[in-house]
Amino acid sequence: MTTYTARPIGPVTLKELRTSDDAGRPMDPFVDEEGGAPLRCCLRRSTPGERIALVSYAPLRRWAGETGVDPGAYDEQGPVFLHADPCEGPDLDGYPFTGAHRTVRRYGRDGRILGGRLVEDGVGPAIEEAFADPDVALVHVRAVEYGCFLYEVRRGR
Template sequence: WAAETGARPGAYDEQGPVFIHADPCAGPSRGRGGYPFSRAGALRTVRRYSAEGHIVGGRLLEIPEDEEQGFDAAFDEAFADPRVALVHVRAVEYGCFHFEVRRRDTA
């Protein structure tokens, strides 16, 4: 993202995620629908970034039974702030990056 847009996130610049499989695979399952790495009860951070790559806030999300509705509400809240260009969704436990959502007009 930073390389694509010219953002200078400083210490927050990351490359990845990188997944390596020992054997060939077909890739992620597309049949489930919804958001990746989503499981009711799991904890995620929804970290907000500006177009310059600076963190401008975030929140903790305990994924509800209606997983899509929970994520959609968190993204609506994030993008209500005009400074937010994108969000990263991460696992709380180790900070592992799960996926990114970009504001429609900056994608």
């Protein structure tokens, strides 16, 4: 069995998002009084008192920019939380943000959606199933309750 890894938003992209997000807005940091926000920079939930920001992020556009693909109509952007200042990044074993309904969305090398799967708990088997298809280049895991992008999983990493 191949092990795939949840990928946080990369450091270069984080630096860009902390200046101007994918909708062109400047970052507006705040202190998270309650905690619990899913941070895409380190793939953990925020703790009370941390300085975070909510920014607009276009994950498929970013991937497409690396690969030279035009994502076309699949170029979605949406809100993600991240630390307002650089952090250590993830320290995890397995897949984060489990315990709730998730969508595992498959994308081909051309940036088009190849399918998706709703999972109730534990995305691992759905990710393995997705990558059993040789046409799948990457997978996005999203929260069902808000539709938010949580993280990306790529083939061969």
